[in-house]
Amino acid sequence: MAQLDTRQKLAILADAAKYDASCASSGTSKRNSAGGKGVGSTEGMGICHAYAPDGRCISLLKILLTNSCIFDCHYCINRKSSNVRRARFTVSEVVDLTLNFYRRNYIEGLFLSSGIIGSSNYTMEQLVEIARQLREVHDFRGYIHLKTIPDADPELVRLAGLHADRVSINVELPTSRGLKRLAPEKDEGRIEGAMSHMNTAIIDGRDARKKYKSAPKFAPAGQSTQMIVGADAAKDGDIILKASSLYNRFSMRRVYYSAFSPIPDASAVLPLKSPPLMREHRLYQSDWLMRFYGFQPREVIAASEDGMLPLDIDPKLAWALKFRESFPVDVNRAPRDMLLRVPGLGTKAVGAILKSRRYRNLRLDDLGRLTQSIRKIRPFISCVGWQPTRLTDREDLKSLIVPKKEQLELFART
Ligand code: SF4
Numbered sequence: 188m189a190q191l192d193t194r195q196k197l198a199i200l201a202d203a204a205k206y207d208a209s210c211a212s213s214g215t216s217k218r219n220s221a222g223g224k225g226v227g228s229t230e231g232m233g234i235c236h237a238y239a240p241d242g243r244c245i246s247l248l249k250i251l252l253t254n255s256c257i258f259d260c261h262y263c264i265n266r267k268s269s270n271v272r273r274a275r276f277t278v279s280e281v282v283d284l285t286l287n288f289y290r291r292n293y294i295e296g297l298f299l300s301s302g303i304i305g306s307s308n309y310t311m312e313q314l315v316e317i318a319r320q321l322r323e324v325h326d327f328r329g330y331i332h333l334k335t336i337p338d339a340d341p342e343l344v345r346l347a348g349l350h351a352d353r354v355s356i357n358v359e360l361p362t363s364r365g366l367k368r369l370a371p372e373k374d375e376g377r378i379e380g381a382m383s384h385m386n387t388a389i390i391d392g393r394d395a396r397k398k399y400k401s402a403p404k405f406a407p408a409g410q411s412t413q414m415i416v417g418a419d420a421a422k423d424g425d426i427i428l429k430a431s432s433l434y435n436r437f438s439m440r441r442v443y444y445s446a447f448s449p450i451p452d453a454s455a456v457l458p459l460k461s462p463p464l465m466r467e468h469r470l471y472q473s474d475w476l477m478r479f480y481g482f483q484p485r486e487v488i489a490a491s492e493d494g495m496l497p498l499d500i501d502p503k504l505a506w507a508l509k510f511r512e513s514f515p516v517d518v519n520r521a522p523r524d525m526l527l528r529v530p531g532l533g534t535k536a537v538g539a540i541l542k543s544r545r546y547r548n549l550r551l552d553d554l555g556r557l558t559q560s561i562r563k564i565r566p567f568i569s570c571v572g573w574q575p576t577r578l579t580d581r582e583d584l585k586s587l588i589v590p591k592k593e594q595l596e597l598f599a600r601t
Contacts, residue, residue: 191274197284200275203254203265205336206448207300207357207413247330248288249298252276252313256302260370261454262358262418262447265302269451275304281317282325287330296330297321298582303336306443311339311347319352332408337373337381345388353408356381361429366421368456382437385410407539409440416470417462418447420492427473431484433475444470446571469496476503479534480527500589504530507567508585515569519548530588531563563588 191199219511223292237366253275254265264271276284282301288294299317303310314333321327335344335353346355356378360366363375376483383405392405412433414426445468449459473496476482480503490496490506497505507514507530516525526537536558551573555561566575566584581587 193276193280196274196276196280197250199251199272200254200276201250201437203271204249204251204300205251206264206299206445207298208586246284246294247296247298247332248294250281250284250300251593252281252299252301252310252317254302254305255304257305258303258370258372260357260373262369262415262450264450269450278313278320279318282320284326285321285329286325287293289327294329296332298332300334301336302531307336307338307339308343311336311343315343315346315350318347322350330408335381335385337378339381341381341384344385348388348392349362350386351406354385354406354413355411355413356385358382358412358414358429358433360419361414361421361426362419365421369419379437382410382412384435386437388600407413410437411441412439413443413445416444416446416458416467423470423473423491423496424488424494426470427477427484427487430470430474431477441473444474463498465498466496469481469498469502469521473502481524482506500585501530503528504563504585504588510581511584514567515575516567518554518568518570529564529567531560531567532558 206504251265254271255275256263256267258529259267261350263269281297285294285297289296297317299314301310304313312598314335318331318333321331323373326498331351332353333347335347335354335356337356344354349558358378359370359373366373366375374475389406389409392402395402395487396404414429416426426444433439433442444467446462446464447458448461453459456465464581470548473482473487476487479483482503486574487496487502496502513525513528516529518526523537523541526532526540527534532540539557540549540554543553547553548571549557550571551561551565554564554568554570558564565573566588569575
């Protein structure tokens with residue numbers, strides 16, 4: 188490997204890390220350096236979240252320890268056979284960069300991943316050492332997200348949880364068939380085994396904290412994972428089922444979906460084009476439906492056509508258009524779970540409706556004040572003075588709700 192200075196390494200290793208979408212820092216516990224103790228805070232102001240041109244979040248110092256790897260996953264730009272420029276940080280370089288960027292208020296924390304160098308254990312040791320030095324030597328109180336390596340010794344993975352706010356292990360692909368084909372050195376059983384260990388350690392850590400205040404925090408922001416979308420033949424239905432199973436079995440805080448980006452010198456087994464970014468967005472919406480709107484995975488899948496979610500409308504509207512017999516929903520009487528099924532009603536609006544209807548029967552005007560899109564909800568609700576007679580039976584209901592796309596004028600004045 189050629190001798191590179193820190194700036195050159197940063198250019199290579201920050202660029203190599205941009206393919207990982209799971210960088211949100213939500214859900215961790217509060218920690219700060221108020222009173223002059225330590226460095227950093229997980230809730231600081233003035234730290235911007237930045238987005239790369241392709242829409243990915245780059246708000247943290249998001250880097251790889253190295254982009255060298257002994258594995259050869261087809262979809263990965265850092266795979267062994269890839270012809271990219273390689274670089275590797277030392278432990279102290281990552282520690283110094285994090286502290287310096289933090290002090291300048293460039294970042295709110297560190298997101299650290301790595302290719303596998305030498306062995307899984309050796310790589311994991313290096314990642315853990317960076318987090319340990321930040322916490323124990325420099326009293327760093329900012330956010331740390333560590334990617335962990337499924338094959339590493341469970342004790343090392345446990346140490347990662349002691350220093351990091353969030354840990355993640357990427358499931359990579361939604362089906363074991365896809366994983367075998369595109370990442371032959373990885374194994375679904377080992378990945379899920381590591382997730383299971385982590386889940387147990389997180390639960391144990393939480394229990395210990397309940398009993399003893401002095402017990403150390405263990406991965407307070409939980410674990411997350413990421414699935415690549417569009418690199419294999421898996422349909423949205425497969426992805427939804429996999430995500431739901433990961434949430435249920437391993438108490439995942441988040442499953443991230445990352446649309447596959449074609450990489451230079453790509454392997455012939457990969458598609459030539461990336462999937463539409465809207466597909467990634469629809470999967471996030473379906474994820475939201477399962478986590479906050481009480482939809483079962485099978486119900487979300489029922490809104491799809493041949494296993495694929497529609498791209499032109501959101502999955503909740505697609506479900507409502509397909510199952511029109513569930514509507515109209517009486518906003519003055521329906522339970523919360525039915526109100527949540529109405530397209531255009533979010534959790535906040537449903538909360539406001541439930542609160543208001545305790546005092547009076549709601550009319551369409553009232554709903555106009557409580558919600559953002561009365562046009563969208565009107566066909567699916569009834570209230571005092573409003574009954575959508577035969578509206579839900581209309582063939583063209585979808586076109587009435589979905590705003591027409593405007594043709595942009597080529598020579599419009601701005
Ligand atoms: S193990 Fe990770 S870094 Fe290495 S090739 Fe596979 S996905 Fe890329």
